[in-house]
Amino acid sequence: MGHVILLGDSVFDNARxxxxxxxxxxxxxxxxxxxxRATxxxxxxxxxxxxxxxLDRLPADATQLVVSxxxxxxxxxxxLIHNAAAASFAEVLHRLGEICVAFQADYRAMLQALAAKGLPTIVCTVYDAIPGLGLPDLTGLRLFNEVILREAFRAGLSVIDLRxxxxxxxxxxxxxxxxxxxxGGGKxxxxxxxxxxxSGGPTAGSRVFA
Structure with a gap:
């Protein structure tokens, strides 16, 4: 029998x-x-x-991890997207690149902590059909999702594409x-x-679920 653990943010912790x-x-x-079971x-x-x-609260009998x-x-x-001024388009891209580098380091460190548990792990992209979401925000989210997908596939993890x-x-x-x-939660x-x-075990290779 499996015991699935949901980790991350309010995509899973949405009761309120x-x-x-x-x-x-x-x-x-x-x-x-x-x-x-699910926790x-x-x-x-x-x-x-x-x-x-x-992960400090991870149950001893956990069998699978899912992270959003x-x-x-x-x-x-x-x-930054809405208010910051820039002298050139190159400056905009440079700032966005710095954000991506920092997020990539955080996301990779998180995946390493998850891998240390030795359990099959699945990660989720960030959904982007949010009502009222403008093109600047959508473009920004694409950068974060690119990092998530790159790091997930680098680690051989499967992905749930919430988009x-x-x-x-x-x-x-x-x-x-x-x-x-x-x-949405039901979906x-x-x-x-x-x-x-x-999705299989920790070394089963990457798959995309949607």
């Missing part, structure tokens, strides 16, 4: 944003095969460097449009359940 509706962890427990260690607001602290993080890392730089799962406005919570709604949970059942 779906009052009266099932959260992602509730959906996941329903979607998993009979006898399987939520993700914490709303977390960034990639914070996932290592979540990166959105808050990107959100922390939104002021292909949460594509409708109704997939996002009315209380906070950057969080999954009950509908995510069903793919999580399929991915943990099909």
């Amino acid at each position: 944003y779906v009052p009266g509706g099932p959260s992602v962890i509730e959906h996941t427990r329903r979607a998993l095969p009979a006898g399987w 939520l260690l993700a914490v709303d607001g977390s960034v990639a460097s914070g996932v290592r602290a979540q 993080v990166g959105g808050n890392d990107a959100l922390g730089h939104s002021a 292909l799962i949460c594509r409708e406005a109704a997939d996002y919570a009315s209380t906070s449009p950057i969080e999954p709604s009950a509908q 995510i949970a069903r793919v999580v359940a399929r991915a943990v059942a099909e």
Whole structure:
């Protein structure tokens, strides 16, 4: 029997944003095969460097890890996209490149901490169909997702591509449009359940689930 651990941010820790509706962890427990368990260690607001602290609470009988993080890392730089002045396009690209380098270091360090647990691990991209998301934000998210995919494939990990799962406005919570709604959470949970059942062991190689 499997024991799936959800790590990361409010993509998984979304209960407060779906009052009266099932959260992602509730959906996941329903979607998993009979006898399987799921535990939520993700914490709303977390960034990639914070996932290592979540691992301190890892249950001894955990069998698989699923991580969704990166959105808050990107959100922390939104002021640069919207407000910062630049003398040239090259300067803009240079600043964005520095952000990507820093995020890559944090994300790689997180994956190394996960790998040290010796458990099959799946990571998620950052979804980008958020209602009201403008082209500058969308472009910024693409840079973060490129890092996530590169580092996941470098480590031989499978990926749940949330960009292909949460594509409708109704997939996002009315209380906070950057969080999954009950509908979106259900979609995510069903793919999580399929991915943990099909992705194989730590050395099985990368697959993309959507």
